[in-house]
Amino acid sequence: MIMSPGGAMLILLPVLCLLPGASRAATLAGLGDTILGPEKFEGIANFSTFLLDRSSGMLFLGSRDAILAVDTYKLNQKPQKIIWDVPEEKRRSCVAKGKTEVDCNNYIRLLEFLGDGRVYVCGTYAFDPQCAFLELASFTLEKTEDGGVKMETGKGKCPFEPSQHYTAVMAGGTLYTAATSNFLGTLFDISRATGPEQERIRTERSINWLSDPEFVSSAFIEQTPDSNPTGDDDKIYFFFTEVAKEYDLYTKVKVPRVARVCKSDVGGMKTLQRRWTTFLKAELVCEDKPSGQRYNILTDVFTTQHTPGDPSSTHFYGLFTSQWEREELSAVCVFSLSDISKVLDGPFKELKKTCENWINPEPVPTPRPGQCLNHALKAEGYESSLKLPDKVLTFVRDHPLMENSVTAAPLLVRKGITYTKLAVTQTGTGEELKGAVLHLGTDRGELHRVAVVGQNTTLLQEVALFTSQEPVNNILLHQGKALVGSPLSLASVQAEGCALYPSCQVCARARGLGCVWSTVEEVCRPTTANPGPGDIVDDALRKCDNEDGRCNPAIRELRVSIGLRLLLPCTQLSPRPCSWEHPPHRHTRQHNSDLEVTVTDDSLGRYVCTCQEAGPGIRDPTPCRRAAYQLSLEGPSIGGTIATAGGRHVLAIYILFFCGGLVFGICLLYFATRRRSIGHKGNHLPDNSLSSEKGRDLLGSSATPQSPSSASLLSEGFRLTEKRNGTATSNTSTTLLSNNGNGGAVIHNKPSNGHGNSLYANCNTSNSGLKFTSEILTANLLDGRTEERKRGRPKRIERESGDGGEADDGLEDGMGDAMKGLVEDLASFPMFKSPAPLAQCEESSI
Structure with missing residues (x-):
């Protein structure tokens, strides 16, 4: 049997599409990393809650209608599963109330250890929150006598809606939550949700206390006897963003807050009955003072102790974005517990106003409103909050907000990227704290690592873990690993150690x-030797082969063709601007700190990006050269992969290869048909012949094989007009270069997004006629393209066969009529009447 070229290509296409995924899987396996995709969880999805048993390494995942248990030491084993869904009649009742069928499921939003071998589990349960008890020994939910799941109300413990902002923390076996408390989602409470009924207290229903909040995180700070000579009470901190009532503006201004309550607070006797008497809140300010840029939307908080075992060394790393910026932007600021305590012990803000002006502030009564119980208060007879005077309770009811703010300068600012989750590992402790590594999850399924040493911030790695449609929604650190989750997948990746950096x-x-590079072993090793004076990163970079420096990168030469569009990257991690030096022409446009260039005769030359070094406390930033490129012209060649919209010579090459391949296929089909017609004595061509089929792509592969062990940043091409949700809106492909950290550009293109999807061309067949698709280029491809052309590598071409009915008859009569029909078909394509548009490719963005 003779197979047509089109049939052979249809068989080869799935193999070509799977090759990048196989390369990616090998890379992850080589690093000891593991990714569990949706197929591993057998239809269970919408993972939103993580709970890790650090003693056993068992990770519990809350999802839609199910609870899973994954052994982090044996990720290849099948996860344990418990189904906890909603009865059909309750689901129908939920839909009848106006909710969607998707939301009328049981989304597990709370998993907390109770300390008695059980886990407290709460879910939305079709907009009627319910809680149950999970037995760890048997991994089953407690049952009632009739065999059903033993449940109790989850109102105030779990949100009604799956997408509502929510946080909870367990403190000494008691659950503290910040959630909505009604079906409509209009009432908000910070409450003690479990324990004796008389001690279940919550916030006052006042916009001065909570004004349309979006809860983010919570933390329990437990005092130790050694570090608590005053006998101060343990505290619970809540972080959220709310609409500020202290600003008289025509629009709603959102501000990040930190609120504090005390563990032994049981409310007041008459005033503030079953309400917090210790609720105080303050504004968090993440601002770059020299530029005046403020980041006012809090999205995540990571709590850590700089000195393990010392609660006073607690620091909160906050992830922020801006309400006022149209472009994507993320910033990281760190706040110390001591700074927060100083603000909460400071003056109160007066919120009461008359019709004309502010009234005089009320005098602060004694004992100080809002303070936690300690030895001094107990000595004065205030053993409980029930004994506090009414004047103290009235004052704290009307003055929950502090006058001063907790301020910090950003450690990191990235434009054009949305970070969703944050985790921090530290090198050294206490006074010997060397630095920290920020593990940042993006909304496109990536994990970025950023080193913070003193006032210097350096981008170390960008790793694609999931598809671009899977945002990172959980990061847990455990024994040198980062457990990273999305709504569909779970990844375990190396998070600590110098071996993490293989170049x-x-x-x-x-x-x-x-860390220091061993030239003998060619590996990155830990060292106890202190770095020398000066810029330690710059000194270490000079010892590498490329002679790069952090502020003196080597010039990278790029061979380009006229009409090509490039995106020259310049990674900037501070809020200060970046500027470009380039030839004097107007074919450039800056995207954040990167530069888009359309190659013309006037645009050839040197491009240098200079950014302003900035860090906490730096008021006079110094310029630092971050990237340098040299664009030089290269003549067109049949082996190249650059596509230009208006180049006639490139169009001629496309047509030549198209016609040559088509004639070759027709010749093979002609001889096969002749042999078949002789054998069948004049029977017609079968319906599955090439000439009668539609949608066969003759797609030659020209993807450059990538090294799976490359240590450079994993980056890839994306369309300049592409939206961040993955919808491509432009027909012109763009070349994206990526630099590695703050130094010179170390270029690498990632071959796959981890799930076997090709990043260069759509592996699905189409029926839209003749198309030309341009390869997404990286610097490795640009630098080595001349050698590849000498080897005569084929051009990527997508071709669609036409109707084909007349071609069948022409093959019976001879090659002459077939060629005539080919000419007529080619003449009918609008492609030959106007410049050829570039085919849209399915790509994953950085």
């Missing part, structure tokens, strides 16, 4: 973390 350049950027 000299990346290892040099981690010098401040105690």
Whole structure:
């Protein structure tokens, strides 16, 4: 049997599409990392809650209608599963109330250890929150006598709606939550949700207390006897964003807040009955003072102790964005517990106003409103909050907000990227704290690692874990690993150690973390030797082969063609601006700190990006060169992969290869048909012949094989007009270069997004006629393209066969009529009447 070229290509296409995924899987396996995709969980999805048993390494995942248990030491084993869904009649009742069928499921939003071998589990349960008890020994939900799940109300413990902002923390076996408390989602409470009924207290229903909040995180700070000589009470901190009532503006201004309540608070006797008497809140300010840029939307908080075992060394790393910026933007600020305590012990803000002006502030009564019980208060006879005077309770009811703010300068600012989750690992402790590594999850399924040493911030790695439609929604750190989750998948990746940085350049950027490159073993090793004076990263980079420095990158030469569109990257991690030096022409446009260039004769030359070094406390930033490129012209060649919209010579090459391949296929089909017609004595061509089929793509592969062990940043091409939700809106492909950290550009293109999807061309067949698709280029491809052309690599071409009915008859009569029909078909394509548009490709963005 003779197979047509089109049939052979249809068989090869799935193999070609799977090759990048196989390469990616090998890369992750080589690093000891593991990714569990949706197929591993057998239809269970919408993971939203993580709970890790650090003693056993068992990770519990809350999802839609199910609870899963995954052994983090044996990720290849099948997860344990408990189904906890909603009865059909309750689901129908939920839909009848106006909710969608998707939302009328049981989304597990709370998993907390109770300390008696059980886990407290709460779910939305079709907009009627319910809680149950999970027995760890048997991994089953407690049952009632009739065999049903033993449940109790979850109102005030779990949100009604799956997408509502929510946080909870367990403190000494008692659950503290911040959630909505009604079906409509209009009432908000910070409450003690479990324990004796008389001690279940909550916030006052007042906009001065909570004004349309979006809860983010919570933390329990437990005092130790050694560090608590005053006998101060343990505290619970809540972080959220709310609409500020202290600003008289025509629009709603959102501000980030931190609120504090005390563990032993049981409310007041008459005033503030079953309400917090210790609720105080303050504004968090993440601002770059020299530029005046403020980041006012809090999205995540990570709590850590700089000195393990010392609660006073607690720091809160906050992830922020801006209400006023149209473009995507993320910033990280860190706040210390001592700074927050100072603000909460400071003056109160007066919110009461008359019709004309502010009234005089009320005098602060004694004992101080809002303070936690300690030895001094108990000595004065205030053993409980029930004994506090009414004047103290009235004052704290009317003055929950503090006058001063907790301020910090951003450690990191990234434009064009939305970070969703944050985790922090530290090198050294206490006074010997060398630095920290920020593990940042993006809304496109990526994990970024950023080193913070002193006032210097350096991008170390960008790793694609999931598809671009799966945002990172959980990061847990455990025994040197980062457990990263999305709504559909789970990944376990290395998070600590110098072996994480497998190249000299990346290892040099981690010098401040105690890493040094071994030229003999060609590996990154930990070292106890203190780095020398000066810029330690710059000194370490100079020892690498490329002679790069952090502020003196080597010039990277790029061979380009006229009409090509490039995106030259310049990674900037501070709020200060970046500027470009380039030839004097107007074919450039800056995207955040990157530069888009359309190649013309006037645009050839040197491009240098200079950014302003900035960090906490730096008021006079110094310029630092971050990237340098040299664009030089290269003549067109049949082996190249650059596509230009208006180049006639490139169009001629496309047509030549198209016609040559078509004639070759027709010749093969002609001889096969002749042999078949002789054998069948004049029977017609079968319906499955090439000439009678539609949608066969003759797609030659020209993807450059990528090294799976490359240590550079994983980056890839994306369309300049592409929206961040993955919808491509432009027909012109763009070349994206990526630099590795703050130093010179270390270029790498990632071959896959981790799930076997090709990043370069749509592996699905189409029926839209003749198309030309341009390869997404990286610097490795640009630098080595001349050699590849000498080897005569084929051009990527997508072709669609036409109707084909007349071609069948022409093959019976001879090649002459077939060629005539081919000419007529080609003449009918609008492609030959106007410049050829570039085919849209399915791509994953950075």
